[in-house]
Amino acid sequence: MPTLPTGTEAANDPLADALGLLPAIRDRWHDFEAAVWSGAVDPVLLELCRVRVATLLRDDVGSALRTPAAVAAGVTDDLLDELPSWPVSPWFGARERAALAIAELFVIDAHAVTDAMCAELLSNVTEAEATALTMAVALFDATSRARVTLAAGVTS
Amino acid sequence: MARISPPEGSFVFLDHQPEQYAAFNRLYGALWSTGSVDEATKEAGRLRNAALVDCGL
Numbered sequence: 001m002p003t004l005p006t007g008t009e010a011a012n013d014p015l016a017d018a019l020g021l022l023p024a025i026r027d028r029w030h031d032f033e034a035a036v037w038s039g040a041v042d043p044v045l046l047e048l049c050r051v052r053v054a055t056l057l058r059d060d061v062g063s064a065l066r067t068p069a070a071v072a073a074g075v076t077d078d079l080l081d082e083l084p085s086w087p088v089s090p091w092f093g094a095r096e097r098a099a100l101a102i103a104e105l106f107v108i109d110a111h112a113v114t115d116a117m118c119a120e121l122l123s124n125v126t127e128a129e130a131t132a133l134t135m136a137v138a139l140f141d142a143t144s145r146a147r148v149t150l151a152a153g154v155t156s
Numbered sequence: 157m158a159r160i161s162p163p164e165g166s167f168v169f170l171d172h173q174p175e176q177y178a179a180f181n182r183l184y185g186a187l188w189s190t191g192s193v194d195e196a197t198k199e200a201g202r203l204r205n206a207a208l209v210d211c212g213l
Contacts, residue, residue, distance in 0.1 A: 022190055022191055024186050024190045025183070025186045025187060025190050025191070028179070028182045028183040028186045029183055031179050031182065031183070032176070032179040032180055032182075032183045034179075035173075035175050035176045035178075035179035035180075036176060038175065038176075040173055040176065110209060111210060115159065118159040118160075122159075122160070127160050127161060127163075127169075127172055128163075128172040128173060130160050130172075131160055131169055131170060131172035131173045131176075132172070132173045132176060134160070135170070135176050135177075135180065
């Protein structure tokens with residue numbers, strides 16, 4: 001199973017290939033990724049949001065990746081298989097649902113995120129964690145969009 | 157009112173995570189200062205992106 005840059009680069013990753021052409025940006029991109037995964041938020045919660053964002057954007061490479069910190073913290077393929085059912089699946093609690101609801105709308109329509117949704121998140125995490133989660137989802141969204149845009153094989 | 161209040165002594169909620177914020181700013185700066193695309197073209201892309209997501213800031 002391929003992993004994120006905080007572990008081993010994925011094979012056939014068009015984003016990694018493009019960033020290889022611009023080492024100054026690549027290094028800072030990886031520094032930002034490392035900061036996101038530095039422990040400010042539970043890595044399991046981060047991985048759930050990352051994979052959900054990748055899935056919504058049909059980023060197959062990103063969906064297949066596993067972040068080592070998240071795997072070490074207990075993320076399993078069984079858990080990720082349940083991810084599309086997060087609103088009703090008993091595998092996910094209030095904290096995960098609050099974060100995933102915002103992560104999904106960040107991708108689909110950021111203006112649809114409501115005050116109530118943010119209040120629900122803040123009833124489950126601290127403001128510092130919510131800040132870290134917001135930055136993380138922004139990174140995941142940008143990463144998946146860039147990867148999909150750069151992928152070869154789209155002909156129409 | 158902001159959904160996430162800035163920490164005491166700050167006006168920016170991102171200051172809750174100063175290391176992440178600094179890393180983001182280093183990346184953002186590199187995106188503007190690196191590569192062969194001129195800044196006017198990058199600004200046009202930035203403004204178009206802001207318009208598409210209706211970000212008035």
